[in-house]
Amino acid sequence: xTRSIEEENPMASTxxxxxxxxxxxxxxxxxxxxxxxxxxxVVYEGHGLCFITFDDEHHxxxxxxxxxxxxxxxxxxxxxxxxxxxxxxxxxxxxxYDMLKAKGIEPKxxxxxxxxxxxxxxxxxxxxxxxxxxxxxxxxxxxxxxxGPEYGNNPVGVSFxxxxxxxxxxxxxxxxxxxxxxxxxxxxxxxxxxxVALTS
Numbered sequence: 001x002t003r004s005i006e007e008e009n010p011m012a013s014t015x016x017x018x019x020x021x022x023x024x025x026x027x028x029x030x031x032x033x034x035x036x037x038x039x040x041x042v043v044y045e046g047h048g049l050c051f052i053t054f055d056d057e058h059h060x061x062x063x064x065x066x067x068x069x070x071x072x073x074x075x076x077x078x079x080x081x082x083x084x085x086x087x088x089x090x091x092x093x094x095x096x097y098d099m100l101k102a103k104g105i106e107p108k109x110x111x112x113x114x115x116x117x118x119x120x121x122x123x124x125x126x127x128x129x130x131x132x133x134x135x136x137x138x139x140x141x142x143x144x145x146x147x148g149p150e151y152g153n154n155p156v157g158v159s160f161x162x163x164x165x166x167x168x169x170x171x172x173x174x175x176x177x178x179x180x181x182x183x184x185x186x187x188x189x190x191x192x193x194x195x196v197a198l199t200s
Contacts, residue, residue: 017058020083022127027065029124034061036103037121037129038085039096073126077200082120082128090117090175091132094166107131109197112184113157114150115142117165120198130196135179150181156198158189160184 024030031050038056040061048065051058061083073079087093097119098105100129107119108128118132136142145151164187168178177183 018057019062021062021064022125023064023066023070024125025066025068025070026124027063030063031107033123034063035129037100037105037123045070062133070125081198082125082130084118084130084132087131087133088168090133090165090179093117093119093131094162094169096131097162098166107162109194110160110162111157111194111198112160112179112181112197113155115145117160117179119162133179135176138189154181157181158184159188159194161188161191 022030027048031042031045031052034052035042038052038054038061040052043051043059044055045051048067050063050065052061052063053059087096097107106123107121109120111118112119114135116132116134118130121129122130123129124182134142136145146155147185158181160183165178168183168187169175
């Protein structure tokens with residue numbers, strides 16, 4: 001087993017993720033989309049740059065305006081697939097889903113990964129953005145699930161219908177039951193393979 005930097009050198013510091021920068025020729029559209037989806041605000045905009053945040057960090061998403069027209073995201077090209085943002089509870093995630101749907105923004109595919117419950121959106125340039133919750137209370141529990149048979153057999157997961165999830169939650173079904181492969185397959189057994197949506 002590979003040893004971590006901390007194990008090799010107990011004095012080593014651990015970096016934390018700070019922000020993502022996206023190059024775009026649709027700066028205004030991208031700015032408005034990310035501010036809406038993340039309920040974020042602009043910290044600074046000018047000189048072809050825009051810095052956006054939604055928490056106590058000075059910026060989490062930056063947009064770099066290109067001076068030429070850029071190609072939209074090409075599913076056949078190498079590169080980053082998506083960025084992901086976590087909510088505290090299933091209700092919080094569904095509230096954001098409802099808010100975005102009312103504004104005409106809907107996920108390309110909802111996926112029950114087992115380890116997370118996730119909604120995948122695409123920004124105006126075609127980049128994927130995942131809104132999610134963790135399905136386990138601790139990282140150790142999540143890691144244990146990822147080493148188990150269900151995840152080993154299907155690490156991508158299965159699609160689900162968010163409205164049915166909202167109905168089940170309102171009916172008093174525990175979130176721990178709703179956020180499973182079993183529930184998704186029982187309530188929505190004939191949905192397409194989510195990997196098709198993630199790779200197109």
